[in-house]
Amino acid sequence: MATHSELRDFWEHRLEGDWTESGVGYRALGRPFNSWMYKVREEVFLREIGRLGLGGASVLDVGSGTGFYVGLWDRLGAGEVTGCDMTDAAVERLRGRFPRHRFVRQDASELDAFGRADFDVASCMDVLFHITDDDRYASAFVQLGRVVRPGGTLIISENCLQRPEQRGEHQVNRTLETITAVADKAGFDIVHRVPMLMLMNAQVDASLPWRKVWGAFLRAVTLTGPTGWLAGAALYQVDRRLVRGRTESPTTELLVLERREDD
Template identity: 50%
Template sequence: MEMSTKDFWEDRLASDWTETGVGYRALGKAFNVWMYRVRREVFLAEMERAPLDIPASAVFDIGSGTGFYVDLWRELGAPSVTGSDITSSAVRNLRERFPDEEFHVFDAASPELPVAAGSYDIVSAMDMLFHITDDAGHAQALRNAAALLRPGGHFVFSENFLFGPEQRGPRQVNRSMHTIERELAAAGLEPIRHTPMFVLMNAQVDAQCLRRRAWAVVMRSLVAAGLGGLAGRLLHPLELRLVRSRTEGPSTELMICRKVGEPQG
């Protein structure tokens, strides 16, 4: 019997509550550490440019994992960050790491919210929506984000936003920009900013098949040779220059939406 999404992540995070547990496991811890450095720098820079009053905002984070983005919201001055995760093991660890914050077990694809609707100025869902393989559940997660927001609040999230064909796997679905924009509109969310999070250092999901395969072969060979940390260190400055110079990328991208209406239907 195939393991459920909840059981899969419960098992994975219970045994590995680190960058590799929540990140790209096949690339190893040393390379994932550098990937998370890129995520941190891109996220902080984009939040500083965005029209968000973070020091006056209550934040709800969906899929908090190890608390990476909870920590970044706190660093940016958010007065309160409520976190959540589909796994009870992550929530236990998060409560220990951030004793002053509130955390809930929450399946983002479920219509049952863990807190009162309309209570937050910012909702974030970073690096997790593409792991919702059920299409109805993915659309529900976006409706949930909108429901948690006050009118005029902002939704900050990352996705893969394909312009090429949709890609489906047992634990990840990379959806088209058209599909995601349609679901956002149905949830009453309007995109206002969009930027790459990676260009070279993450899977080339929106590139041609040959490039995707070549990237995977090269990166996994470097990791197998024990060179993941060196590769990350060398690619890190180049990656930041590429991200800053582009408006679109072949990998994960960050989007900010504003809540402008009520969900349709």
């Protein structure tokens, strides 16, 4: 498993060379497919977070990457939006893309640039499962609990496994039980959980045969840019309907957590 320094170097190099959806997404499937995948993420985020009535809220977006979710916060009418990322490559480009927002280089587990209860809302999207060290993972939740005001909201995406945990060099897929316990210890209650994707991502919470078959299929249909675009366009129409009709997902889910008043 990579060290924290190695992970930072990995993401620095990756985003320096590919500051697009494929750089922050499922890189093996190519940019055309990832562009369609992110359209589903966009629809889910805007629909689910739009229902929370967070217009005018002060927001911290942790692990901003390309600024995809910063742009969605703007569309939702958020107030002041602050972003951070562990890489210089992302922060420098984010400052140019969103000149009216503040961006700093900060790791999710070390948010010392921000004060206690500085924000009404924090989002940490497609980030936490890339923290492979368990202590740093817990620290990220503690830091998010520190910067979000009591009664405030945390929005994350996670792979909430109901099968055994899966560990890789750059990603750890933890169980829903573990995620819930770590969040609870940091002062958060999960109040809402919905699928963010269904078929357009690795099937990490499915049976091993299905994971292998579907993964091989996705890699095969995305071997070229044109076929990846066509596969993405077709699966986009399926996934955007499936995420509305399911309560569980074999892959990434969106979670809304509330910061408890008494912690």
